[in-house]
Every structure is written in C-alpha cells, then in structure tokens.
Amino acid sequence: MKNVTLTLVMTFLCTLGFAQKNGVISGKITESQNNFSLPGASVTIKSDKRYTISDQIGDYEFLNIPEGTYTVEVVYIGYQPKSAEVTVVAGQTAVLNFSISAGAEGLQEVVVVGDRVQGQARALNQQKNNRNITNVISSDQVGRFPDANIGDALKRVPGITMQNDQGEARNIIIRGLAPSLNSVTLNGDRIPSAEGDNRNVQMDLIPSDMISTIIVNKTLTPDMDADAIGGSVNLITRATPNGQRISATLAGGYNPIREKGIYTAGLVYGNRFVNDKLGIVLSGSYNSNDYGSDNMEASWNRDDAGNEYVEESDIRQYNVERVRRSFSAAADYKFNANHTIFFNAIYNWRDDRENRFRKTYELEPNYADDAETIINGYTGTVTRETKGGIDSDRNKSRRLETQRVQNYSLRGEHLLSPKVDLDWGVNYSKASEYRPNERYISYAQENLDITSDLSNPERPYFRAPGEDLASFELDDLSENRDNTEETEWGARVNVRFPFSIIPSEKGRIRVGGRLRIKEKERDNNYFAYSPVNDGMGTLSEVPLVSFDGNGFNPGSQYVPGSFAAAGFLGGLQLTNPSLFEEESDPSEFLSTNYNAKENIYAGYVRWDQDFNDRLSMIVGFRVESTNIDYTGNRVLDESELEGQINTSNSYTNVLPNLSFRYATPNDWVLHAAFTTALARPDYYKLVPFVDIIAEDQEIVTGNPNLDVTYSYNVDFMVEKYFKSVGLFSAGAFYKNLKDFIYTYANSDYTAADFSADFPNQTNPIGAGEEWDFVQSRNGDKVNIFGFEAAFQRQFDFLPTKFLKGFGIYLNYTYTHSKAEGITDEDGNQRVDTELPGTAPHMFNGSLFWENKKFSARVSVNYASDYLDELGSDPFYDSYYDEQLFIDANASYKITRYMRVFVEANNLTNQPLRYYQGISSRTKQIEFYEPRFNFGLKFDF
Numbered sequence: 055m056k057n058v059t060l061t062l063v064m065t066f067l068c069t070l071g072f073a074q075k076n077g078v079i080s081g082k083i084t085e086s087q088n089n090f091s092l093p094g095a096s097v098t099i100k101s102d103k104r105y106t107i108s109d110q111i112g113d114y115e116f117l118n119i120p121e122g123t124y125t126v127e128v129v130y131i132g133y134q135p136k137s138a139e140v141t142v143v144a145g146q147t148a149v150l151n152f153s154i155s156a157g158a159e160g161l162q163e164v165v166v167v168g169d170r171v172q173g174q175a176r177a178l179n180q181q182k183n184n185r186n187i188t189n190v191i192s193s194d195q196v197g198r199f200p201d202a203n204i205g206d207a208l209k210r211v212p213g214i215t216m217q218n219d220q221g222e223a224r225n226i227i228i229r230g231l232a233p234s235l236n237s238v239t240l241n242g243d244r245i246p247s248a249e250g251d252n253r254n255v256q257m258d259l260i261p262s263d264m265i266s267t268i269i270v271n272k273t274l275t276p277d278m279d280a281d282a283i284g285g286s287v288n289l290i291t292r293a294t295p296n297g298q299r300i301s302a303t304l305a306g307g308y309n310p311i312r313e314k315g316i317y318t319a320g321l322v323y324g325n326r327f328v329n330d331k332l333g334i335v336l337s338g339s340y341n342s343n344d345y346g347s348d349n350m351e352a353s354w355n356r357d358d359a360g361n362e363y364v365e366e367s368d369i370r371q372y373n374v375e376r377v378r379r380s381f382s383a384a385a386d387y388k389f390n391a392n393h394t395i396f397f398n399a400i401y402n403w404r405d406d407r408e409n410r411f412r413k414t415y416e417l418e419p420n421y422a423d424d425a426e427t428i429i430n431g432y433t434g435t436v437t438r439e440t441k442g443g444i445d446s447d448r449n450k451s452r453r454l455e456t457q458r459v460q461n462y463s464l465r466g467e468h469l470l471s472p473k474v475d476l477d478w479g480v481n482y483s484k485a486s487e488y489r490p491n492e493r494y495i496s497y498a499q500e501n502l503d504i505t506s507d508l509s510n511p512e513r514p515y516f517r518a519p520g521e522d523l524a525s526f527e528l529d530d531l532s533e534n535r536d537n538t539e540e541t542e543w544g545a546r547v548n549v550r551f552p553f554s555i556i557p558s559e560k561g562r563i564r565v566g567g568r569l570r571i572k573e574k575e576r577d578n579n580y581f582a583y584s585p586v587n588d589g590m591g592t593l594s595e596v597p598l599v600s601f602d603g604n605g606f607n608p609g610s611q612y613v614p615g616s617f618a619a620a621g622f623l624g625g626l627q628l629t630n631p632s633l634f635e636e637e638s639d640p641s642e643f644l645s646t647n648y649n650a651k652e653n654i655y656a657g658y659v660r661w662d663q664d665f666n667d668r669l670s671m672i673v674g675f676r677v678e679s680t681n682i683d684y685t686g687n688r689v690l691d692e693s694e695l696e697g698q699i700n701t702s703n704s705y706t707n708v709l710p711n712l713s714f715r716y717a718t719p720n721d722w723v724l725h726a727a728f729t730t731a732l733a734r735p736d737y738y739k740l741v742p743f744v745d746i747i748a749e750d751q752e753i754v755t756g757n758p759n760l761d762v763t764y765s766y767n768v769d770f771m772v773e774k775y776f777k778s779v780g781l782f783s784a785g786a787f788y789k790n791l792k793d794f795i796y797t798y799a800n801s802d803y804t805a806a807d808f809s810a811d812f813p814n815q816t817n818p819i820g821a822g823e824e825w826d827f828v829q830s831r832n833g834d835k836v837n838i839f840g841f842e843a844a845f846q847r848q849f850d851f852l853p854t855k856f857l858k859g860f861g862i863y864l865n866y867t868y869t870h871s872k873a874e875g876i877t878d879e880d881g882n883q884r885v886d887t888e889l890p891g892t893a894p895h896m897f898n899g900s901l902f903w904e905n906k907k908f909s910a911r912v913s914v915n916y917a918s919d920y921l922d923e924l925g926s927d928p929f930y931d932s933y934y935d936e937q938l939f940i941d942a943n944a945s946y947k948i949t950r951y952m953r954v955f956v957e958a959n960n961l962t963n964q965p966l967r968y969y970q971g972i973s974s975r976t977k978q979i980e981f982y983e984p985r986f987n988f989g990l991k992f993d994f
Contacts, residue, residue, distance in 0.1 A: 076472040077142040079116040080391050081150040082296070083108045083128055085172070089296045092130055092154070093267070094180030094190075100125045100137065103559060103667055107183045110267065111293045111386075118473045118552055128152045131182065132175035132779040147391040147469070174846070175779045180267075185662070185672055185715060186275050187725050187771045187785070189213075191268040203378075204265060204289060205257030206959075209939075211270050212783075212844045212865035213285075215896050215917035217934065218966050220347055220374050221982030222258040229272065229787065229840060230869030230920070231284030232891025235733045235763070239288045240461050241398050244279065246485035246540035248457040250576045250646070251738035259404050259457055261339040263303065263320050264380045266292045272787075273727045273769050276658040276674035276711045277548065277564055283731045283765040283789065291400055294333025294386050295324040298994075305955075305989020307343075311607075312373060314344035316987055331388050339380040346373045348607040349980040352514050354970045356929055357419065359427040362975075364506070364514050367415045369612045370980075371601055375407040375452070392469035401460045407452035410441035411601065411617045415504060415516045432504040436518050437529060438593060439496035442620040444533075446491070451624030453492045459485045478547045489536040493626075495618050497526035497593040511974045515611050523616060526593035531583045533628055534642065540574040559664040564674075570654040574737050580642035583634040597622040607965070607981030641692030645745035645754070650737050651683040660711075672713045679706040680734070684758055686743030688815070696816075699742040701758040707732055725771040725785070733763040735795055739830040746818045751825040753803065753818070755811075761793040761832050780847035780861075791836040794889065796876050799926045803827035834875025836889045842867040863900035863913075870894060876924065884924070893920040893934075910944040919973065928971060935967035951994050957987040 083095040091112030098105040099116065101124060108114040119142045127137040133154045140150040156172055177190040184190075189211045205223030209216045216223035217233065225233040238245050238255040245255045267290040274282060300323050307316030317340075324335030349370035356362050382400040389395075414437040422430040443449035465479035502518040546568040554561025590596050596618050603613035628634050660674035681704040688696045713727035741756040771785030800807070803826065805819040819825055844865035850858045871889040895918035902911040916938045923932040940962050945955035961984050968977040 075144055076118045076120050077144055078147040078392070078469060078472050079119055079124070079126065079140055079142060079150060080147055081114060081152065083112045083114065083130070083152045083154065084296055085133070086153045086155045089153075091293065091296060092133075092176060092179070094130075094176065094178075094183050095152075096129045096179075096183055098127050098129070100127055103664075105560070110290055115469070115475070117469075117475065126150055128154060130154060130175070131179050131775060131777065132156060132172065145472070149391050177267075178775060178779065178781055180269070181781075182721075182723060182773070182775050184269075185670070186271060186713060187273040187727065187769055189270040189272070191270075192266070203258045204260045204262050204268070207262045208257065208268065208270070208287065209915050210863075210898055210900075210913070211268075212898070213272065213842050213867040213896060214270065215893050215915075216257070218937075219258065220372070220376075221345070221960065221966075221985075222376075224256055224258045225254050226257055226287065227891060227893055227917075228270070228284035228287075229842070229867060230838070230871070230892040230894065230896070231789075232889070234736055235282075235891075236284040237279060237282040237286045239279070239286060240400065240483075241290055241463060242288060242479070243461060243463055243481040243483060243544055244542060244570065245289075245459060245461065246483050246542050246572070246574075248459060248485040248487040248538065248540070250487065250536070250538040250578075252736040253734070256457060256459075259378070259402050259459055260289065261320075261341060261378055261380050261402075264291065264337060264339050264382055264400065264402075265289050273713060273725075273767065274711065274729050274731055275672055275713070276660040276676045276709075277566060278676075279568070279656070280676055280678050280707065280709045280730070280732050281734055283733050283763065283767075283791065291382050291398055292322065292324070292335050292337055292384060294326065294335045294384055297326060299324040299335070300992075300994040302992045303989060305987055307957075307985065307987035309343070309345035309983070309985055311348070311981070311983035312344065312346045315342075316344075316985065317342045318987070318989060333384075333386045333388075335384045337382050339378070341378040342375070343377075343985075344375045345982065345985070346371070347980050347982050348372075349978065350513070350515075350608040350612055350976070351978045352970075352976055354929075354975055354977070357426065357429075359425075361419070361427070361429050362929075363417070363419050363429060363432075364415075364508070364516075365417055367417070367514060367516055369413040369606075369614045371411045371606075371614055373409045373452075375405075377405045377407075379403045393466070394468075395464065395466040397464050399460075399462045402458065404457045405448075406455040406457070407443075407450060408441065408455070409452050409620045410439075411599070411614055412439045412441070413437070413614050413617075414439065415518070417504060417506075417516070432506055432516070434502060434504050434518075435498050435500045436502055436504075436521060436526075437496050437498040438526060438615065438617050439494060439530075440618045440620060440623050442493050442623045444491035444493065445621065445624035449491055449624065451620045454490060456488045456490075457486070459483070474549065474551045476547070476549050479545070481542075481544045483542045483544070484539065486539045487536070488538075489534070491533055491535065493533045493623050493628075494530060495528075495623050496530045497618070498529035499526045512976045512979075513609055513611075514976070515609070521615075523594040523598075524592050528585070528591055531585075531626075531628075531634075532580060532639070532642075533583065534578065534580040536576075536578040538574070538576045540572065542573075543569075543571040545569045553661065554663060556663070556665065559666065561661070561663045564658075564660040564662070566658055568654075568656040570652075570656075572650075572652040572654070574650045576647050576738075578643040578646055580639045581628075582637050582639045583628050584637075586631075586633055586635060593618065607963070607983070608979055639693070640689070640695065644687050644689045644693065644695055645743050646738075647687060648738065648741040648743065649685045650741065652734075653681045655679045655681075668717055670715050672711065672715075674711050676709045676711070677706065678709065678732070680704065680762075682740065682758075684741050684756075686741040686756055688744045688746075690746050690818070691748050692745065699744065701742045703758060705762070707762065707764065721775040721777070723773045723775070725769065725773075727767070727769045729767045729769070731765045731767060733765070735760040735762065735830070739795065744812070744815065748818060751823065752828075753808070753825055754828045757830050760795060760830060763794045763832075764792045766790045766792075776847060778848055778850045780845075782845050782847075784841070784843040786841040787839065789836075789838040791838065791889070792834075793832040794836045794873065795830055796833050796873075796890070796924055798827075798829050798831040798877065800827045801926075832875075833873060836871055836873045838869060838871040838889065838892065840867060840869035859903045859905050861902050861904070863898070863902070865898045867896040868894060869896075884928075887924070888921045890921050890923055893917050907947045908944070911942065913939075913941045915939040915941075919969075922968065925970075931971055932977060933969050933971075933973070935969055935973065937964050937966075938962055939964050945991075951992055953991045953993070955989055955991060959985040959987075 095108040217225040303320035305318040351368040355365040463481035548566035601614040658676040709730040773783040848861040943957040
C-alpha cells in the first residue's frame, strides 16, 4: 500500500514536467438537423484502445496523446457513425468537432421515425455509457408525457413511484425505499427541503419543462454524495445552446372537479456571443391550476372487548389554487479549449392557496350491556371547520403556502496539463415555506346521538339527526404564521489524472473533496381569538356556504352541510382589540420550533481501470464527516417553556465502493456493484425537544443520539441496447440497512425509564406512575431485495410503414423487505414487519405511435399498496393503498416550428387512499378527477 501511495503522489507531481511531450484532443458532438449537443456519445481513437464519452453538453476530451495524426470515430445509437482525422502537436490541444445525422445508412434495422425517438436516443446513449447503474430521461421524453412537474415525469422511470399531494406527485420512492432514504440534486448540488420536519425535496415544486435531463443513479460511485440508499436523482437544467434557440409554450386546460381552468406558458431563449466564447440561455415557466379534492377520513379504534369502531370521521372538501413560477439562467464562457467556467441559477416559486371545509364526527361508543361488550350506538360532537386566510391580495381569503427553492452555482473546468484536469464548484441553495395569516374557524354541537353505517368499512358514514345550526357554538378561532427556511453553502474540487496497472489499458484516478454547510430553522407561532361582542357566537349568526353532497366523489351519502364562509373568515379584523381578544397558544408551536446546523466534510478516491476493451472496474472509497448542532425546547404541559436544550454531535462514515462493467460487441452491457450508502435522520427527529403533557401523562421527545442508517448494497444489471433505439434490461438488487429509524411507543414508561434516558433533566413522572412515551429510535436491521426489468422498442421490424410507427415502453420492479428490532408499546418485538415506504410492486406501461408529424401515447402507472407508518400494533399500522393512473396525450406538428398538443391525466379518477391495518378499513380516501390540457408549442 505504501508503494502504491508513493506511485500515485509521484505520478501527480511529475505531470507538469511531462506536459510538453504530449497533447490533447477535444471537441463537441452535435446533431446535424438542429445543432443540439449529443451527450453520452462513444468517441474512440481507432488506432489504439483510447475512448471517452461526451458529457452533458456534448463535449469530449482525450488527455496525454502523443504527437501524430489520428482517426477519431463517433458512435451514437440511432445516428450514423462518423470519423475524421486530427493532428496532435505536443503541448497543444487539437479541436475536432463532429456533426452527425439521425438514422443509419446501410443498416436496415435502424429506422429513426420522429422527434420522440431522437430524444430517446439521447437518453439511452447516456445510460449505456454511464459507468454505474442509471436511468436517464431527456427533455424530449419528458415532453412526450402529460406531466406538469418533475415528480410526475419521474414516476415513468423503472423502480420509481411517487407519493401524491392534492393529486400531484410530490415525494419520491426509489426501488421501494421511502423518500427519506433517497436524495435529489440539481446539477450535482443538493436541493434543500422546504418542509419543516424532514429532508424530502418537493418534486411538485419544479416544472418539468425547466429540466433538460433527469439522471436516476441507482448505484453510487465514490465521487457522489453518500446519502442516497435508495438512489439519487440528478436534475440537470438547460445548458447553453450551440446557436440561437427560441421556444415557447402556450396552453390552457380544464379541471372538471371544480370546473376551473389551467393556464400554462413557457419561454426559452439562448444564443452564443463573443465569437461563440460566451453562451447564455434564459427560460421561464408559469402554470396556474385551480382545482380541488373531495375527501373522507376515518380513525379506527378497538375497545377491550375487541370491538372495532370509528372514533373520529371527517368529510372534507378542498378548493385549491396552485400557481408555479420558475426562472432559470445558464451561461458559460470558454476562454480557450482548456478552460471554461459555467454559471447556473434557478428560482422556483409556488403559491398554494387552499380553502378546506371539514365536518368532523367525534364518537364515543354506547354499550348495550354493563360489561361493555356490545356497541349499540354512538354519542359525540359534530364540528364544522373552515380553513382559510386573511382577505389580502396575496392570501385571497385562502390559506397561502408559499414554497420557494433557489440554487446558484459557479463552476469551472480546467486542463492543467495534457495529463491532469481539474474541476471545481461553489453553490448556494435556499428553500423556504411560509404560511402567513393562516386562519381557522370552527363551530361545534355536543352531546348528539349519532347513527352509523359500518356495513362497508371502505365507506363508513355517520348522521346526527339532532344537528341545528343555532346550536353550533363557536369552538375555535385562530390565526398562525409558520415559517421554515433551510440554506446550504457548498464547495467542491476534483482532480483527475492517468493511473493504470496495465500499460496498454486506460486507467484514471480521481480525488476530490466536498464541503456542505447547512442550517435549518422552523419558527412558528399561533394565536387564539375570542370575540369581544356578540354576533358570531353560533353558526346561524354568520355568513354561510353550503354543500349538499351531490357529486361528492366518495359518495353522495356524505353531506358536508354548512360552514362559515371563507370570505367572512378572511374579513375578520382579528388584530383589532375592540373586536377580538388575542391569546398566544404555545401548545401549538413551542415543541415544534427548532434550529439545526450541520457541517458535512467529504473526501474520496476513485480509480477507474480497464482490464481490456470489454471489462472495466471502479474501486474507491468515500469518507464523510458530519458535525451537528441542534437546539430544541423543553415544554411543560404543552404551553410552558422551561428552557432550551442544545446538543452537538459528530460522526464519521467510511464508504467503500466496487463495481464492474462488461460490454459485449453486440451491445450487451453487464453491471455488478458492491456499494455503501447512508441516510441521515430527518431534522425534527434529531431535535432535542421534550414535550411533557402532564394532563395526559404523555411525553414526546426528539432523539439527538440517533445513528445514521448505513446500507450495504449489491446490484446486478444486464442491458441490451438495440441499434433501432430501444432497450431491454433486467437486474436484481439487495440492500442490508443497519440502524434504520422507526417510531418507538411505550405506554408503561416510568420515572426510572426517564432518568435513564434523560439523566440531566427534571423528572416529571411520579413514583408508581406509568406514562405514554413516544420517540424515534434506531431499529436493528432491514433486509431488502428485489428485481426490475424494462423493455422499450420501436416496432420498426414490422412490415408496413404504419405498423413501424408503433412502439412500447414497459418496466416492472419487485421489492421485498423485512425489518428486525422494532418493538411495540409493550416492548414486544414486531416480527415479519416491512420497512415503511417499501412498495412491493411497481409497473409502467406505454403504447405509442409516431411519424414525422403526429405522435400519440397512452400510459399506465401502477404501484401496489405498502406499509406507510407503523402503529403500536398491527391494528394501528397505516398503509398507502395501491394506485393505477392512466394518462394520454397527442401532438401534431403543424409546421417545422409549431406543434399543437392535447393531454389528459388521471383518466381513472384514481384516489389517494390510506387504510388502517387491513385493506377494507379506510383511513383516508381523496379524489381529484381527471385533468385536461391543450396548447401550442413553438420551437425555433
């Protein structure tokens, strides 16, 4: 090992001394029709074994080339191969650019039909030549699906499903692993989270038309951030074009559920200046979607006799307006063939305005016998709540949630000598979620006899015959302001130089370091209000809005009834002391507020070695050191701040990596990899807060001593690439997770337990008392295994021109998990428990037809049900139900520069559904109805 280290150091130090003996070949690969860059092209020097792959902007580079004349060849799936000669002069860079054409002369198998296939070719070439296991989607492919945001586009990728929010894909699940076990980057930089308690990136925040390429890395290499056990998604924004580029989109649509419109616009402009040294691209996107959802919820309980009953049930109607704005800019300046700098910026801003009208039944069972074994009815409270916001230009009497994500980066690529190149980058990112003047007003009527119908537990519903609007008394009037911000400063540097143990084969060493400085803060407050004068004491005294249940998607038997009007709530002058008394309610925010700081220092060594022209290897390791400093609150009886608690911790993880790639002459590619990865706990789980609720004898705490989840991963994948732009792939994977995180609950928590867990804090539990205790803890281990298969192919082998236009896209993923070390509230270990968030079955299918002017596609997306949250025992486990989406779209090219398109989403009216314990026991079901869109796209 000592000799190897010395050799590496001497090789690096001596490179400048040999700088003048060799030269460099570099250039760019573009397509001849539109002058677009072609990433993932295979570029070879025909006289020897040297090869390289073009990067995201089509650039390629050969280092350390002896003087002489060489023939360089470019091969690209779906395009004609092309070769040219270039002469290398010692100490200089020879520039050789290629412009290649779609199709292939002399190969009957290759037929490139239209734009979709060319976009697919760009994606498959990158995927084929990547050293690790990936899936790649180009902007052309994204545009062929009716997907408004990046989350909806990602659900088409093998092994990916999405968790939805208000009918849009939000949180990503990769290979059945929950969002907290995956990562999302933008141009290689981590995106912070706009949500208050976790690290999840909101995928519905970023419009799909702002991204040029999506790369899903299912195995990591040492130069990649390690916090991606399931996988890492890299979103790549538009690069500067090779010439003038102007494109625009205008569209309108219709949401049947609220009979409201959809409005979309987009614009892209790019060009090169200063003798093509400076490139600039600017883009903007706007989308306004006014819709809503119909919702029914039920919370199930079980009494001592084993009777199952609903203890709370909701009927909810949401009216939602989402407005997305996104702006991006990119620039590059090429000083010469050896030195280029790049600048990227993107700003995503989403306003989510919502009114929610919620009718709640709080139920207590009545028993027919003294032993309380037979339930014969219910008594309870009915509450009618309106959720909204202040009547202002921004809130518009709705709850306003403003989420913003922005990222700015500057990076450079430099050839230091014919043997050494270096790249560096600095970036700043910020995510925020702000809810100003969020308001609630509710009226309640108590001691009502409530009738129930539980004959169909999938649709339980209730009636209270004695309801009277004049008897509904003001129960709650409140306003809150919630603010969450996360920032990250980052810097990285990478150096690459030759090192091969086989003189005739290619070998490279990459070394680098990365710094990430993160801070997250949640600052919420909450105020309760009481009217000074009479006039709104009962529901019958205020302006109302009513819903009769007709057309309500869960069923017309659910009658929401009457509520305080949103405009009335928004117009209340709550800050006027002559009208309302204001009182802070710390129970709503004290325990949730925190400050978190994390510094992450990373370094790596990556060695790429070819053994021959077919077999190559990557070996290396990454070291990540994490330093955390968290501050939370100790809260007594939910409202008394006893003080702040600060904790700090540091830990270091070493992550080895080994992978092999074997490529056959007939376009088969085999991957095998052993990798390691980690997942840091969600922010709020690490916060050292202690919430002591003496009245309920309950303690809820954070856990700053949580360990990261560490994973050992084994992957195998075989891929077959067709010359006519297609793919077959199949593979298997295994993951062993150590110290996974789950929610621990103990209903027999004693003073001795508290003293052991919190030796330096005042003990609130009296002698002989048993309290409820809830905390996130590390489990033992999880074993996950699965396999995936994908097939996509143009039917160009069929006999007629019409049939050749058909094609198919299919993929399926199976995942199985088994968790150990989870205990229930009595300390008993749960056996045969799945890892929450692990979807066993995922399927995508698409049938399309295309020629040079027209294209049409019907797509299916399916994910089976899976465990979402563990309860205290299996009865209280929560499951995310299966979902099946069918979407369709078509487009027609009117002229070379103009295309008309039509889209339809969610034709199955697939609801979001959770169930409790068993599939027939509905916990939540929410419908959104289909969505339709029509528009024009201009591309010059």
